[in-house]
Every structure is written in structure tokens, then in C-alpha cells.
Amino acid sequence: MSDIERKEELPFECEWEIGVHPAGHSDDWEHYHPLAKSQKKAEEKAKREARDDMMSNPVVYMATGPYKPADPIRVGREVIEEVFGDD
Secondary structure (H helix, E strand, C coil): CCCCCCCCCCCCCEEEEEEEEECCCCCCCEEECCEECCHHHHHHHHHHHHHHCCCCCEEEEEEEEEECCCCHHHHCHHHHHHHHCCC
16 A cells, blocks of 8 residues: 555556446445546546446445555656655
């Protein structure tokens, strides 16, 4: 889990883990892993994916991230290190 707490948009899309369930049915949940620049956008994408999977009225119950992108060449190593630090 990332220890980065950011409300502002990141300079590139990162992976997030978003858990959703249908409103009123907290035992029927799914997790999605959208790429987004902010938690808000990741939550919106996860709810859209859930609706595409035929979930009615999806509600976000958990969000973790951002996680370091798997493809640093696409983003640029310097930008990643600026956000996540040097591993």
C-alpha cells in the first residue's frame, strides 16, 4: 500500500485499488484497478467499470494507492522518482 497521501492530481496515471459494492449490498463487492491521476478519477473509473459489469448503483467502500506504474519508460523515470522516491 502506498504511503503517499495526495489530494491533488499526479503528473501521470498510476494504478489504484478501488473496492465497490452495490448500494445496500455490502457483502457483494468487487475490486477494480483503474489507472488515474487522482483518487477521485480512479473511483469514477471503478464505478463506471462496475456499471459495465452490470452492478447497479455502485458505491466505493475502499481506495488504496497510488501505486508506482509498472511501465516507467512510458512515464519517465525522473517523474516517477519525484513522486515515489528512489527505490
